Amino acid sequence: MRRESEKKAVVLLSGGIDSATCLAYARSKGYECHALSFDYGQRHRIELKCAKKIARRFQAIEHLVVRLDLRKWGGSALTSGKIKVPKDGLKPGIPATYVPARNMVFLSVACAFAEARGINEIFIGVNSLDYSGYPDCRPQFVRSFERTANLGTKAGIEKGKIRIRAPLQQMEKWQIVKLALSLGVEIAETSSCYDPAPDGSPCGRCDSCEIRKEALRKAVPQR
Amino acid sequence: MRRESEKKAVVLLSGGIDSATCLAYARSKGYECHALSFDYGQRHRIELKCAKKIARRFQAIEHLVVRLDLRKWGGSALTSGKIKVPKDGLKPGIPATYVPARNMVFLSVACAFAEARGINEIFIGVNSLDYSGYPDCRPQFVRSFERTANLGTKAGIEKGKIRIRAPLQQMEKWQIVKLALSLGVEIAETSSCYDPAPDGSPCGRCDSCEIRKEALRKAVPQR
Numbered sequence: 001m002r003r004e005s006e007k008k009a010v011v012l013l014s015g016g017i018d019s020a021t022c023l024a025y026a027r028s029k030g031y032e033c034h035a036l037s038f039d040y041g042q043r044h045r046i047e048l049k050c051a052k053k054i055a056r057r058f059q060a061i062e063h064l065v066v067r068l069d070l071r072k073w074g075g076s077a078l079t080s081g082k083i084k085v086p087k088d089g090l091k092p093g094i095p096a097t098y099v100p101a102r103n104m105v106f107l108s109v110a111c112a113f114a115e116a117r118g119i120n121e122i123f124i125g126v127n128s129l130d131y132s133g134y135p136d137c138r139p140q141f142v143r144s145f146e147r148t149a150n151l152g153t154k155a156g157i158e159k160g161k162i163r164i165r166a167p168l169q170q171m172e173k174w175q176i177v178k179l180a181l182s183l184g185v186e187i188a189e190t191s192s193c194y195d196p197a198p199d200g201s202p203c204g205r206c207d208s209c210e211i212r213k214e215a216l217r218k219a220v221p222q223r
Numbered sequence: 224m225r226r227e228s229e230k231k232a233v234v235l236l237s238g239g240i241d242s243a244t245c246l247a248y249a250r251s252k253g254y255e256c257h258a259l260s261f262d263y264g265q266r267h268r269i270e271l272k273c274a275k276k277i278a279r280r281f282q283a284i285e286h287l288v289v290r291l292d293l294r295k296w297g298g299s300a301l302t303s304g305k306i307k308v309p310k311d312g313l314k315p316g317i318p319a320t321y322v323p324a325r326n327m328v329f330l331s332v333a334c335a336f337a338e339a340r341g342i343n344e345i346f347i348g349v350n351s352l353d354y355s356g357y358p359d360c361r362p363q364f365v366r367s368f369e370r371t372a373n374l375g376t377k378a379g380i381e382k383g384k385i386r387i388r389a390p391l392q393q394m395e396k397w398q399i400v401k402l403a404l405s406l407g408v409e410i411a412e413t414s415s416c417y418d419p420a421p422d423g424s425p426c427g428r429c430d431s432c433e434i435r436k437e438a439l440r441k442a443v444p445q446r
Contacts, residue, residue: 064295064296066291066292066295067290067291067292068289068290068291068332069289069290070335072287072289072336073287073335073336073339073340074339075335075338075339075340076339094377094380094381098377099335100334100335100336100338100339100376100377100378101331101332101334101335101338101372101375101376102335103375104331104334104335104371104372104375104376105328105331105332105334105335107331108324108327108328108330108331109291109324109328111323111324111327111328112293112296112298112322112323112324112325112327112328113295113296113323115298115323115324116296116297116298116299116323117296117298135374135375135376135377135379135380136375136376138374138375140374141371141374141375144367144370144371144374144375145371145375147367147371148327148364148367148368148370148371149324149327151358151361151363151364151367152324152326152327152358152359152361152364152367152368153323153324153327153358153359154317154321154323154358155323156358157317157358158317
């Protein structure tokens with residue numbers, strides 16, 4: 001069996017509850033964690049400040065912030081000034097906050113980073129229950145990405161074992177909050193809002209704020 | 224049948240012979256082409272100047288250059304000062320010029336760009352015969368990537384038809400050169416060298432230079 005200290009992972013860290021929980025979870029399982037965030041022109045850049053604090057709290061070995069301007073082409077309420085963040089409740093279908101191919105881009109860059117570091121495991125905090133509107137949060141996407149990564153990389157060919165870990169995949173948001181609290185995540189240190197004020201305070205009305213509030217109510221009933 | 228003018232594609236354009244041929248081919252098939260290049264910290268940045276000329280020659284509707292610093296982690300002779308470009312002939316196995324997960328990253332970003340533009344087809348100039356050492360040039364990778372893209376994007380879910388086109392996949396390099404010449408590619412306007420001099424002139428001894436010279440000899444015997 002591998003010694004705990006030999007377990008290494010790249011963890012995608014946005015600065016929200018999910019990715020913070022994912023990092024905390026990987027740490028609790030004994031992984032040495034290399035955190036990766038993206039400065040992609042997102043409306044909610046405050047999350048990068050959060051990511052920095054979270055990486056420090058959970059002793060990431062390193063925390064890389066990669067610049068990649070997805071605002072060049074927009075196509076999402078999070079990366080274009082022309083599309084508004086919806087604030088009238090969750091609707092069926094893929095929401096306007098979907099960012100074209102975002103998780104595929106993030107996972108691909110994570111694979112590049114992991115491969116260069118000799119790391120075979122990548123953690124991503126996707127969950128498909130609350131966010132069923134996002135195609136790139138679904139298990140069938142994650143599994144297919146893993147297969148592709150093992151076909152298109154040296155690590156995959158020579159070792160055949162790039163693993164995409166999505167430990168929150170089947171959890172509901174309130175269960176994630178419970179797990180987060182049990183692992184020492186400071187909820188106040190995370191940011192979920194899609195449309196925060198310039199000082200970083202949440203709007204309280206976007207889908208992500210609504211889901212977060214509801215999850216906190218359910219996970220911590222005494223609040 | 225779709226009118227010619229309605230056919231649109233994103234074309235990955237590095238500035239080498241293959242991607243130039245790919246763009247010329249897509250244009251010859253009546254596609255409106257949106258060219259995409261990457262400034263990724265490559266040793267051979269001269270290729271970006273070539274890409275610009277090629278995009279203009281083949282009347283790309285637009286030519287985006289995306290910055291994404293793969294030198295942050297290196298791991299390749301093309302993105303790290305610590306690894307030398309091999310100049311002692313082609314060897315079996317994956318060469319030191321393999322850039323971790325590069326084509327997966329490029330294709331993912333191309334998908335994001337295409338989706339935001341409402342485009343469903345992406346052209347990439349990979350070929351697997353001469354460059355069999357690169358895992359991300361193989362047909363099984365390209366097919367798997369296409370499946371993944373259709374699972375992880377709104378375009379894929381709602382329209383189910385993101386297509387990754389690799390028209391050079393089964394061609395030998397000399398055949399690509401012949402096709403390039405027949406389509407009006409100016410070979411001198413392309414750059415293939417992995418380790419060019421500061422003025423952009425090719426080293427003449429890296430794998431890519433060797434393959435190019437051999438292909439030119441075979442394609443244009445009178446030279």
